[in-house]
Amino acid sequence: MTDRSRAALLIAPAALFIVAGFLLPVGVLLMGGFRDGAGAWSLARYVEFFATPLHVETLWRTLRLGALVTIASAIIGYAAALAIVDSSPSSRGRYIGLFILPMMISPVARTYAWVVLLGRTGLVNVLVLKLGLSDEPLRILFTETAVFLGLVQLFLPLMVLSLVSALENLPPDVTAAARLLGASWLDVFLKVILPLTREGLAVGGVLVFTGAITAYITPAVLGGSKVLMLETLLFQRVSVANDVVTASVIAMLLIVMSYAANALLRRVASVRKA
Amino acid sequence: MRSWGRITLALVLIFLIGPFAIILAAGLSDGETLAFPPQGISLRWVLAVFELESFRASFALSLVLATASTMAALVLGTPVAYALDRYRPPGAIAISALLTSPLVVPGIIVGLALLRHFVIPLGVGVTTALFLAHTALLIPYAARVVSASLANLRVDIEEAAILLGASRPGAFFRVVLPNIRSGVLAAFILGFITSFNQVPVSLFLSGPGVSTLPIDMLSYMEFTYDPSIAALSAMLALMSVAIVLVAERLLGLSRYV
Numbered sequence: 001m002t003d004r005s006r007a008a009l010l011i012a013p014a015a016l017f018i019v020a021g022f023l024l025p026v027g028v029l030l031m032g033g034f035r036d037g038a039g040a041w042s043l044a045r046y047v048e049f050f051a052t053p054l055h056v057e058t059l060w061r062t063l064r065l066g067a068l069v070t071i072a073s074a075i076i077g078y079a080a081a082l083a084i085v086d087s088s089p090s091s092r093g094r095y096i097g098l099f100i101l102p103m104m105i106s107p108v109a110r111t112y113a114w115v116v117l118l119g120r121t122g123l124v125n126v127l128v129l130k131l132g133l134s135d136e137p138l139r140i141l142f143t144e145t146a147v148f149l150g151l152v153q154l155f156l157p158l159m160v161l162s163l164v165s166a167l168e169n170l171p172p173d174v175t176a177a178a179r180l181l182g183a184s185w186l187d188v189f190l191k192v193i194l195p196l197t198r199e200g201l202a203v204g205g206v207l208v209f210t211g212a213i214t215a216y217i218t219p220a221v222l223g224g225s226k227v228l229m230l231e232t233l234l235f236q237r238v239s240v241a242n243d244v245v246t247a248s249v250i251a252m253l254l255i256v257m258s259y260a261a262n263a264l265l266r267r268v269a270s271v272r273k274a
Numbered sequence: 275m276r277s278w279g280r281i282t283l284a285l286v287l288i289f290l291i292g293p294f295a296i297i298l299a300a301g302l303s304d305g306e307t308l309a310f311p312p313q314g315i316s317l318r319w320v321l322a323v324f325e326l327e328s329f330r331a332s333f334a335l336s337l338v339l340a341t342a343s344t345m346a347a348l349v350l351g352t353p354v355a356y357a358l359d360r361y362r363p364p365g366a367i368a369i370s371a372l373l374t375s376p377l378v379v380p381g382i383i384v385g386l387a388l389l390r391h392f393v394i395p396l397g398v399g400v401t402t403a404l405f406l407a408h409t410a411l412l413i414p415y416a417a418r419v420v421s422a423s424l425a426n427l428r429v430d431i432e433e434a435a436i437l438l439g440a441s442r443p444g445a446f447f448r449v450v451l452p453n454i455r456s457g458v459l460a461a462f463i464l465g466f467i468t469s470f471n472q473v474p475v476s477l478f479l480s481g482p483g484v485s486t487l488p489i490d491m492l493s494y495m496e497f498t499y500d501p502s503i504a505a506l507s508a509m510l511a512l513m514s515v516a517i518v519l520v521a522e523r524l525l526g527l528s529r530y531v
Contacts, residue, residue, distance in 0.1 A: 006442070007361035010353035011369055014413055017350055022376055022410040025387035080286045083279030095283060097522065102290055104514045106471040108488045109507030112495065113293030116300045116308060116504060123296060126311065153290060160286075214380045216474045217488075221495065231382055235477060238386060251383040258378060 033248035066213040069151045073159040081163035099157045146222040159204035166200020202269035210258040301505030319505040332490035343408035344465035351416030359424045374414040381474030400481040423457025456525045
């Protein structure tokens, strides 16, 4: 047996499984979005989708929250990653562990913690009432703020871990040299650290952005029906109206957006194609 | 500089991990409704979780599903990792793209597609569809973690075994597999946790009496505002932390993440 046929034999079962159990059903579903009521090829479903104000509003909110969550994660992520890389080697491992840990915990539990914090009788409102900042509990749950907080907490570790590995590859004397030559701390960050770690930033950015736009639990629990995002809209369209076609249009948009974010961020970071 | 770094890290970690302290406390509350700070301390809601029949059933299903689909993903994914690493076949990039495609498509769509094309027309059971969907999702994880440990294994020990007369499969099972077992175990743990916590893929794939634990929790949360979900969330979080800590001690799990 040649190496080539051995390789084919080893790969075939998984490839067949993915094609039959995943690609085919998903492909058929996605194709449904490109047919009209009579079964002919058409873009009518997409035209309809963009003609519905609720859908466009949801798409816009998804993009906006995705972008905001990515930016916030990048800012907090750099602060945390720089501090981790700066700490002693023994505590570095422990800090990285503390960032990996939440990723292993059920997103339902992680999201539910925010319900306890932000709800009418939650910690934030208890403090607000005690301090006399407001006469009645603030409505934070079921707002975009709540969804934003939940998404940042969910995806921040991905950004931190990818920035840490980028910063670890940065020769330490480069920043020291820039400091010695009189650059301010901000200059060192903007002109030395940022350009040299942009690859890690792009990888983290893609993970956070695509994670945020395709998240389901966080918008469902913290946003409810008031703050729809594409995934929650998709679920609602199918479960309430049995509207599978709109669902397939949304799915296609999410896939295209994920690929676009990937291509865009990689271009911004001018990462060489591997 | 270091003290600023410590303060920054402390704040970020409070944001990241602090909420767990909150659910832990809320789950130990004695009150009727969810509140913070909790009214009194008791194990009342922790015990209440065990009383709920639906949680017991969905916990059992999640456990079986996570075990079965992770095993299947490892059985299918390990040969791929091996073939890509050792034979470097033409089209390796296309093969990797095909095998990681389940990570690109939103999970909710995978579940919906299987419902529409297997469950409804072919009468395939919901549990079987759940198994298919979870396995497809886990194959990329399994293949990636196993290939990471294969990359660290020297090829010559396997070649030595073959020169000494072992067959290729024999060399794999008696030389390669024992040497990458911690990687395979790490892949199992990561796959198990991923499947156990999975929501979007399972969202449409539940029938009467068939629901995974996270889905069951989500629907319970919609209608009830008592501390039982906080108690259950806290228990699940502690379970994950325990698994990860033990795995980190035994295998260095973080090398594979």
